[in-house]
Amino acid sequence: MTEAYDTAQLRTFLAVAQTRSFTQAAARLGIRQPTVSQHVRKLEEATGRVLVHRDTHTVTVTPDGEAMIGFARSILASHADAAAYFRGERPQGRLRIGMSDDLALTRLPQILRDFRREHPRVDLDLTVDQSGTLHRRLENDRLDVFVGKRPHGEARGTLVQRERLVWVGTAATRLDPSTPLPLVVYPSPSLSRTAMQDALERAGTAYRSACVCRGVNGLIAAVAAGIGVSALARSLVPVQLATLGPQHRLPELGHIDLVLLTNPRTEHRPATRALTAAVLAGGAAGIAAS
Numbered sequence: 001m002t003e004a005y006d007t008a009q010l011r012t013f014l015a016v017a018q019t020r021s022f023t024q025a026a027a028r029l030g031i032r033q034p035t036v037s038q039h040v041r042k043l044e045e046a047t048g049r050v051l052v053h054r055d056t057h058t059v060t061v062t063p064d065g066e067a068m069i070g071f072a073r074s075i076l077a078s079h080a081d082a083a084a085y086f087r088g089e090r091p092q093g094r095l096r097i098g099m100s101d102d103l104a105l106t107r108l109p110q111i112l113r114d115f116r117r118e119h120p121r122v123d124l125d126l127t128v129d130q131s132g133t134l135h136r137r138l139e140n141d142r143l144d145v146f147v148g149k150r151p152h153g154e155a156r157g158t159l160v161q162r163e164r165l166v167w168v169g170t171a172a173t174r175l176d177p178s179t180p181l182p183l184v185v186y187p188s189p190s191l192s193r194t195a196m197q198d199a200l201e202r203a204g205t206a207y208r209s210a211c212v213c214r215g216v217n218g219l220i221a222a223v224a225a226g227i228g229v230s231a232l233a234r235s236l237v238p239v240q241l242a243t244l245g246p247q248h249r250l251p252e253l254g255h256i257d258l259v260l261l262t263n264p265r266t267e268h269r270p271a272t273r274a275l276t277a278a279v280l281a282g283g284a285a286g287i288a289a290s
Contacts, residue, residue, distance in 0.1 A: 017061050093121075094124070169229040180207050183208065
């Protein structure tokens with residue numbers, strides 16, 4: 001085992017751990033997929049441990065891989081700090097950040113807190129809203145960085161994490177197939193609302209908007225009260241709600257991508273680059289992990 005770890009290999013490993021995909025990791029880093037495989041293999045040789053298991057359908061991180069995520073983040077952060085120090089590039093100024101409403105319940109606030117501690121000369125303007133609204137703010141030059149969801153099939157942004165979208169209700173939820181399915185939804189435009197409606201229409205299942213909520217806390221409260229069912233990313237399901245299973249005979253919702261987008265007018269600023277690096281590195285452990 002060697003004590004020196006190649007930063008390119010560490011960066012590639014973090015991208016694989018975060019996206020759970022060699023293909024997506026290659027796309028994010030702008031390298032070929034065989035290079036991703038080579039980097040991971042060489043890092044495993046350096047550690048003497050198996051870090052990821054890969055089959056034809058899935059990529060999973062081993063317990064040793066989970067440990068390496070933390071070490072890799074620390075090593076890369078130290079390299080970035082040293083490079084910034086000797087370049088005399090100390091991020092400063094005001095950074096406008098947009099964060100989708102439900103991500104306020106994830107590790108993202110911790111990542112922002114760590115970023116603020118490491119870069120005290122950067123002031124933050126934080127806007128928490130629905131992803132569709134934040135997309136428009138970014139396009140209108142009212143944000144520098146956006147972290148949230150993108151519609152299925154879109155390629156914009158850097159993938160932070162891919163999440164399975166699941167139906168949620170309560171342990172007592174019972175659905176009557178003879179009546180329209182009651183939904184708890186966000187106002188349009190809403191990616192989860194569109195995903196639910198599209199899936200139900202493909203399945204020929206009638207539905208109605210039983211409750212419209214303007215925030216994730218309202219949505220959770222309405223579903224917990226039994227007003228209707230809704231959809232959340234699997235790792236965002238809170239303890240007061242339950243994932244609905246096959247017995248409820250609801251159609252598959254597919255996945256949703258959590259992405260990071262930057263404003264092309266400001267993406268080259270040191271503060272923007274520093275925050276982008278922090279989110280991508282911090283998200284490798286699962287930005288939506290509890």
